[in-house]
Amino acid sequence: MHEFIQTIINGLETGFLYALIALGYSMVYGVLKLLNFAHGDVYMVGAYIGYYVLQAFGGPTALSIPVPLLVFLMFVAAALGCGLLGVGIERFAYRPLRDAPRIAPLITALGVSFILENSVLLLFGGFTKSYSTNSFINVDTGGINIGSINIDPVQITIFVGSILMMYGLMQIVDRTTLGKSMRAVASDREAAEMLGINVDRIISYTFFIGSAMAGVAGVMSGLAFNQISATVGFLAGLKAFTAAVVGGIGSIPGAMIGGLFIGLCEAFAATYVSTKFSDLIVFGILIVVMLARPTGLFAQPALQKV
Amino acid sequence: MPIGVDEWVAQHADRAEVGGGWRGTVGRLAGRVGWWPRWGLAVLAGLFFGQLALNVNIQTTAVNCLIYAILAVGLNIAVGWTGLLDLGYVAFFGFGAYGYALFSSTALGSGGAGGAHLPAIETFAIVVLATGIFGALIGLMALRVSGDYLAIVTLFVGQAFFEVVNNVDPGTLGGVNGLFGLDPVHWLGGQITTPNGYYYLALVVCAGLVGLLHFLDNSRTGRGWRSVREDELAAEAMTVSTGIVKVMAISFGAMVAAFAGVIFAAQQDTVFPTNFTANILILIYACLVLGGAGSLAGAVLGGILVTAGEQLVSSPTDAGYLFYGLILLGLLLKLRPWRVLAGVLVGTAVFGVALHAIVGAISSSATAGSPGSAGWIGSLVSHWVIVPANATTFGNVLYILTIVLVFVFVRASERWRPFVLVPTIWVAACCWESRLVVNPAITAQILIGAILIATMTIRPQGLLGTMRVEVV
Numbered sequence: 001m002h003e004f005i006q007t008i009i010n011g012l013e014t015g016f017l018y019a020l021i022a023l024g025y026s027m028v029y030g031v032l033k034l035l036n037f038a039h040g041d042v043y044m045v046g047a048y049i050g051y052y053v054l055q056a057f058g059g060p061t062a063l064s065i066p067v068p069l070l071v072f073l074m075f076v077a078a079a080l081g082c083g084l085l086g087v088g089i090e091r092f093a094y095r096p097l098r099d100a101p102r103i104a105p106l107i108t109a110l111g112v113s114f115i116l117e118n119s120v121l122l123l124f125g126g127f128t129k130s131y132s133t134n135s136f137i138n139v140d141t142g143g144i145n146i147g148s149i150n151i152d153p154v155q156i157t158i159f160v161g162s163i164l165m166m167y168g169l170m171q172i173v174d175r176t177t178l179g180k181s182m183r184a185v186a187s188d189r190e191a192a193e194m195l196g197i198n199v200d201r202i203i204s205y206t207f208f209i210g211s212a213m214a215g216v217a218g219v220m221s222g223l224a225f226n227q228i229s230a231t232v233g234f235l236a237g238l239k240a241f242t243a244a245v246v247g248g249i250g251s252i253p254g255a256m257i258g259g260l261f262i263g264l265c266e267a268f269a270a271t272y273v274s275t276k277f278s279d280l281i282v283f284g285i286l287i288v289v290m291l292a293r294p295t296g297l298f299a300q301p302a303l304q305k306v
Numbered sequence: 307m308p309i310g311v312d313e314w315v316a317q318h319a320d321r322a323e324v325g326g327g328w329r330g331t332v333g334r335l336a337g338r339v340g341w342w343p344r345w346g347l348a349v350l351a352g353l354f355f356g357q358l359a360l361n362v363n364i365q366t367t368a369v370n371c372l373i374y375a376i377l378a379v380g381l382n383i384a385v386g387w388t389g390l391l392d393l394g395y396v397a398f399f400g401f402g403a404y405g406y407a408l409f410s411s412t413a414l415g416s417g418g419a420g421g422a423h424l425p426a427i428e429t430f431a432i433v434v435l436a437t438g439i440f441g442a443l444i445g446l447m448a449l450r451v452s453g454d455y456l457a458i459v460t461l462f463v464g465q466a467f468f469e470v471v472n473n474v475d476p477g478t479l480g481g482v483n484g485l486f487g488l489d490p491v492h493w494l495g496g497q498i499t500t501p502n503g504y505y506y507l508a509l510v511v512c513a514g515l516v517g518l519l520h521f522l523d524n525s526r527t528g529r530g531w532r533s534v535r536e537d538e539l540a541a542e543a544m545t546v547s548t549g550i551v552k553v554m555a556i557s558f559g560a561m562v563a564a565f566a567g568v569i570f571a572a573q574q575d576t577v578f579p580t581n582f583t584a585n586i587l588i589l590i591y592a593c594l595v596l597g598g599a600g601s602l603a604g605a606v607l608g609g610i611l612v613t614a615g616e617q618l619v620s621s622p623t624d625a626g627y628l629f630y631g632l633i634l635l636g637l638l639l640k641l642r643p644w645r646v647l648a649g650v651l652v653g654t655a656v657f658g659v660a661l662h663a664i665v666g667a668i669s670s671s672a673t674a675g676s677p678g679s680a681g682w683i684g685s686l687v688s689h690w691v692i693v694p695a696n697a698t699t700f701g702n703v704l705y706i707l708t709i710v711l712v713f714v715f716v717r718a719s720e721r722w723r724p725f726v727l728v729p730t731i732w733v734a735a736c737c738w739e740s741r742l743v744v745n746p747a748i749t750a751q752i753l754i755g756a757i758l759i760a761t762m763t764i765r766p767q768g769l770l771g772t773m774r775v776e777v778v
Contacts, residue, residue: 035454092713096763103391104762106457107595111758114588118751122741123702234584238465241458280469283462287447290459294451 002148007271008264013155013224015263016162020217021240022247022255023169024086024210030186030250031206033102034094037109040237041116042086042211046078046218047228048120051129053077060132067136071157071223078215086211087204095200113234120230128229131222154223161220162256165213170252172209182206186250235279239266242286248295262286344603345517352509356502365501367617369573372508373566375609378593379515379602380562385591386599386771387528388555389535390448393587394460397467398560400582401440402567404471404479405433407577410489413478426493426572434564441560445553452538464587472579484578491572504573511565516602522558523602531555585751589616592754595761598771607770612757619753620746626683629738633731646724653728658690658735671695678743691736701741708734 021043028036053074058064065073093112097105133139139152173179181202184192193199221236222228243262247254265285270278355368377399384392408414409429412421424432447459475481491498491507498504522528530551533541542548571577589612597608618628641647666673675693677684694700711730718726742749761768 029454033454035457088713092716093759093763100762100766102453103385103389103599104766106391106454107591108759108762110588110591111755111762114585114755114758115752118748118755119705122705122745122748122752235465238458238461242462245455245458276473277469280466280473283466283469287459287462287466290455290462291447291450294455 003271005149007267009149009151009155010271011264011267012260013158013263014266015260016158016256017217017221017224017259018236018240018243018262019256019259020162020165020213020220021236022243022259023166023252024214025237025241026244026247026249026251026255027182027206027210029244031182031189031203032094032098032105034105035109035241036094037106037234037237038089038093038112038116039086039210039214040235040240041113041120041233042082042089043214043218043221043236043240044228044230044233045085045116045120046082046215047222047232048124048129048218049078049081049215050074050219050222051131051228054131060135063136070136071219074219075161075216078219079212080215082215082218083208083212086207086214090204090207095203113237117230117233124230126230128227130226131228133223133226137223154220158220158224161216165216166252166256169209169213173252178202178205239282239286242290245294246286246289341520345513345520348603348606349509349513352513353506356505356509362501365505366573367614369501369504369508369569370617371610371613372505372512373570373573373609374590374593374613375606376508376512376515376566376569377563377590378597378605378609379512379519380559380566381590381594382599382602382605383519383531383559383562384555385594386601386605387523387531387535388552390452390552390555391454391457392444392460392556392559393457394444394463394467395559395563395590396582396584396587397444397464398437398441398563399567399570399586399590400467400471400577400579401437401560402433402564403571403577403581404485404567405429405436405564406568406571407485407488408478409433410572411485411487413480413485423489426491430565430568433568434561437564437567438557438561441557442553444560445556448552448556449549461584464582464584468579468582468584471582480577482579484576484581486576488571488575488577490575491569498572501573504569508569511569512606515562515565516606519562519602527551527554588758589754592757594768596757596768598768601768601771604768604770608768611769612754615753616750619750622679622684622743622746623681625743625746625749626679626681626687629735630683633734641724650724650727650731653724654731655690657728658732661732662689662692665692675740677739678741679739684739687735687739691732691739693736693740697740701737704733704737705741708737 021039024039024042025036028034028039054060054070057070057073063070089112093108094105097108133154137153139154141150143150143152143156145151173182181192181197182205184195184197185199185202185206189199192202218228221232239262240259243258244255245258246261247256247258262282266278266282269281273281360368377395380398381392381395384390384395406429409422409424409432411423414422444460444463447463448456451459471479472482479485489497491504498507530541530546530548531554533544533546534548534551534555538548541551570581574581593608593612594605595608596612597606598604615628618624637647637650641650662673672694673692674695675697677688677691677693679687708730711726711733715723715726715730742752
């Protein structure tokens with residue numbers, strides 16, 4: 001029983017990360033109908049930004065500022081850096097292809113993802129870097145302890161932080177003019193343009209918000225798993241996209257549920273079957289889900305418009 | 307004749323391209339040569355290349371070029387002709403290679419002895435058929451999902467293939483260590499042992515497949531593929547059985563990939579899981595996209611160019627030819643009028659030499675490093691680029707600066723472009739000499755990514771493809 005509950009907690013931890021990445025995917029897909037393969041790599045860049053903020057304030061063992069402030073600064077820096085990166089990618093790689101056949105931006109996205117991954121390899125080296133979270137946050141006995149079950153401070157940060165960000169995003173999308181414009185662009189770009197919405201700017205904002213959330217997720221992953229490397233982005237991005245699909249593209253609660261679903265699948269496969277095959281099992285489940293319900297578990301099947 | 311495209315509109319690009327001047331004349335003359343004579347000439351050129359008795363490195367590279375040419379040709383069926391974005395393609399390549407490895411080593415025996423050791427012709431037949439069936443099974447997915455969803459599902463299949471061969475290790479698939487000690491291709495008592503032998507094998511296979519696919523392209527099936535690409539709903543209304551056509555496209559592509567896999571495994575005499583990662587997939591896509599999706603000749607050309615380029619980058623003496631050659635070629639082709647071209651060339655040279663002299667006068671350690679390029683290119687540019695003694699950080703900064711300058715160049719107006727071009731080229735060259743040449747593996751990957759983006763933005767039809775005009 002103890003193992004079961006701990007697995008659920010670990011699954012929720014990865015699940016929330018996938019959910020945060022999935023939101024960016026989902027928003028971009030909703031607005032541009034573009035599968036942004038580079039999104040996973042933006043998440044990876046976020047982890048690196050967090051790492052260098054940590055180094056800038058003295059490194060894990062000799063911090064010069066209080067830990068909560070540090071974590072906050074890491075989040076802000078990663079959000080800003082990744083947000084700008086996302087806007088830049090959209091501006092220079094995707095915008096020229098806005099009216100090209102569907103396959104062109106997809107292949108460009110593969111190229112952007114490849115360049116980001118290898119640029120990080122070039123700039124920061126191929127070795128994995130470690131946040132050494134346990135030297136400045138007490139992950140073994142800190143946080144909430146119920147019996148032998150432990151929810152450590154990093155996990156609490158992830159749970160609370162992700163839920164807050166998703167709530168904020170839902171408020172933005174539902175309540176503000178920006179959110180209204182986003183929904184308008186998503187449902188019909190040309191009509192939105194005719195109604196005086198600056199489509200380019202809305203798309204830039206969408207990329208900024210989505211990438212910023214991916215960046216925060218990157219920092220969270222660095223805190224949670226300690227290890228960051230240039231190659232984690234692609235796979236995480238893939239799983240996150242599937243999370244978005246499972247929950248129904250364009251739906252914010254859907255992306256969250258999809259992310260949690262995949263995180264839990266992965267955690268249970270790793271605990272109860274084999275760590276070696278957890279990825280394979282997740283891929284299997286995802287293929288089956290995508291084939292069985294391509295429109296997502298909750299979405300209504302869309303009719304093809306001619 | 308493409309389907310779903312207005313003929314006159316579709317040929318607009320051809321008319322524009324075959325214009326006046328000597329280039330127009332050459333284009334018209336080349337257009338008069340039929341498809342089969344061109345095919346024959348290419349094969350003859352390939353045979354002649356094999357006779358040149360070059361050193362083993364070049365021969366091995368040539369085999370790889372042809373392997374990637376075959377892979378690109380196979381990918382072209384699904385991506386170029388049928389318009390299905392198949393991102394699991396590398397699994398078919400791996401399936402073929404592992405298939406050959408299983409039947410030609412001790413893998414199916416026990417305790418490191420025994421095993422199948424089938425003759426080449428049987429292995430080829432079994433592996434290609436098996437991969438075709440595997441491909442058809444994957445192709446069935448195209449019946450359920452389409453577009454981006456198909457892309458992501460097939461990508462999972464590719465990743466799953468890697469996970470299987472990397473992790474399943476019951477002594478048969480070899481796990482992380484791969485399978486090694488494979489037989490060379492052997493049949494009727496003879497066997498192929500030299501790289502040149504594999505070159506001829508790959509050449510025959512490539513030429514044969516291209517010929518067959520040309521027939522297929524002009525057949526009812528080929529027209530079916532293109533109709534599905536242009537408008538699936540309309541194709542279905544015109545009684546094309548879209549389901550069968552899509553399964554066939556992916557399955558045929560898989561069979562072509564299996565040929566490449568067999569040759570790859572036999573020539574390398576080992577197979578590793580890492581030979582079949584997403585990186586290789588993107589490499590194959592770069593080949594196809596650069597050459598031109600939808601064109602057989604383009605796929606072959608792309609495979610050869612990208613693989614040869616990758617090989618060039620890994621050698622410090624030859625990488626310079628590629629880098630400076632491409633820059634010069636680009637300038638010569640794109641910059642008009644001639645005085646702007648001359649201005650940019652002279653300006654770049656003077657700019658670099660002057661900066662080198664100024665920086666060298668201020669601090670001698672800032673120019674103390676030597677360029678990464680070896681040979682005469684290295685000594686030629688050593689007074690032009692700035693390479694400090696410890697070049698890593700400097701190179702990293704320049705790398706980012708290069709990207710920023712390229713963005714500025716892309717955004718600059720026509721009038722200012724030549725002025726931005728001068729520092730861009732120089733900074734890129736400094737970055738190349740101080741950082742990129744010394745990391746050939748990463749550099750090659752970055753260039754492959756850049757090929758994908760640049761081709762899609764500048765010339766989406768690739769080098770030899772024809773422009774597609776979407777008729778709405």
